[in-house]
Amino acid sequence: MKLCEIGVTGQKIDVFNGGDVPPDGRLLSVAELQQAYRGLLQNLRARPAGSASAEPVPIAPVGGGAVATINLEETAIGSAEASADIDADWITIMAAHAGAGASTVALAVADAAAAAGAVHLVETAHPARSGLVAASRSELGMDSSGAWRRGLRGNVTIDRRAGDRTPDGWPADRAAAVATVVDLGLPSVDNLARLVTSAARCVVVCRANVPGVRLVEQTLDALEEVPVAVAVLGAKRWPGEVTASLGPRLRRLRAAGHVVTVPLDRRIEVTGPTHSPLPKAVFMAGRSLLGLIDAARSGEVTTTVHAPGTKGTTR
Structure with missing residues (x-):
């Protein structure tokens, strides 16, 4: 694979040779990254004021895949x-x-x-x-x-x-x-x-x-x-x-x-x-x-x- 080809939306990457991709083996588009970010913001706004929950907060599905999570553990x-x-x-x-x-x-x-x-x-x-x-x-x-x-x-x-x-x-x-x-x-x-x-x-x-x-x-x-x-x-x-x-x-x-x-x-x-x-x-x-x-x-x-x-x- 040529270096100039890396980054094409939907392209499959060999994760065993240095590829850094989501679980479905393809690169994310800018639109999908923006969707994930908007989902995270919605979940943060939905949390009660002063909430200190350490449970992982779900993020909107990316490209139809499984729901991703991010740990928002609040440290004392x-x-x-x-x-x-x-x-x-x-x-x-x-x-x-x-x-x-x-x-x-x-x-x-x-x-x-x-x-x-x-x-x-x-x-x-x-x-x-x-x-x-x-x-x-x-x-x-x-x-x-x-x-x-x-x-x-x-x-x-x-x-x-x-x-x-x-x-x-x-x-x-x-x-x-x-x-x-x-x-x-x-x-x-x-x-x-x-x-x-x-x-x-x-x-x-x-x-x-x-x-x-x-x-x-x-x-x-x-x-x-x-x-x-x-x-x-x-x-x-x-x-x-x-x-x-x-x-x-x-x-x-x-x-x-x-x-x-x-x-x-x-x-x-x-x-x-x-x-x-x-x-x-x-x-x-x-x-x-x-x-x-x-x-x-x-x-x-x-x-x-x-x-x-x-x-x-x-x-």
């Missing part, structure tokens, strides 16, 4: 069980958008806190999306619940989800720690309310680009009065387009010194976080964030994001 905040509360003393790290670098920031904060003693770092992402899969120096197996896979990195104990099933709670058999850092990844908007209720200290992570600062502004709006700092991955000097795109909340946090730049590292960009020590510049950014977090807890500095028109104090 950080993919942990909805009944598992977040402790107010924990440090939560969340991404404002996909690919922000929350796992790297969470590891930097945990490593910085480990200078004072044992630290517990929990990553709540699905195993297929783990950013800390290679961050442990040694693997310790499962916790007693069997839902979390445990590793060790110096003074930092790392727990990651072990399977597809959503855990029923936080990792078991946790030893006493001077700090607990939770990498929430990219939580849904609905679940940000749980973080607000918990009053846990929070670091929001974004990239130093126009989409990044615009999306972090939306996250800050949802977090309301949560003590917060912002970690921005990129160069210390932001391009003019990025500075011009800052929203009022991020602008106030930056003016108050609550925005920390985390420099991009070429090695981490290629390998992701590994068991090796973090580059010094990244580690120092984690220590700066930890300083802001500790100051917020002790009341030395107010990191609350105040709504426009309200008064806030910063010491």
Whole structure:
């Protein structure tokens, strides 16, 4: 078969030699893809408001074939069980958008806190999306619940989800720690309310680009009065387009010194976080964030994001 022939509507493809086609062995036309998409939207609109059903939702038949399904499982905040509360003393790290670098920031904060003693770092992402899969120096197996896979990195104990099933709670058999850092990844908007209720200290992570600062502004709006700092991955000097795109909340946090730049590292960009020590510049950014977090807890500095028109104090 010639390459120029691939893509003809209704054409049969040999799936054993690299073809990527639906079960009936033919390519989908644009009209059929649009039909499937419209069917998905109809099913989404038909769901009751606030529905959190994890059952697969049927999509309209494609080209007369069998009904396809897509899993719309709604994960609780950080993919942990909805009944598992977040402790107010924990440090939560969340991404404002996909690919922000929350796992790297969470590891930097945990490593910085480990200078004072044992630290517990929990990553709540699905195993297929783990950013800390290679961050442990040694693997310790499962916790007693069997839902979390445990590793060790110096003074930092790392727990990651072990399977597809959503855990029923936080990792078991946790030893006493001077700090607990939770990498929430990219939580849904609905679940940000749980973080607000918990009053846990929070670091929001974004990239130093126009989409990044615009999306972090939306996250800050949802977090309301949560003590917060912002970690921005990129160069210390932001391009003019990025500075011009800052929203009022991020602008106030930056003016108050609550925005920390985390420099991009070429090695981490290629390998992701590994068991090796973090580059010094990244580690120092984690220590700066930890300083802001500790100051917020002790009341030395107010990191609350105040709504426009309200008064806030910063010491």
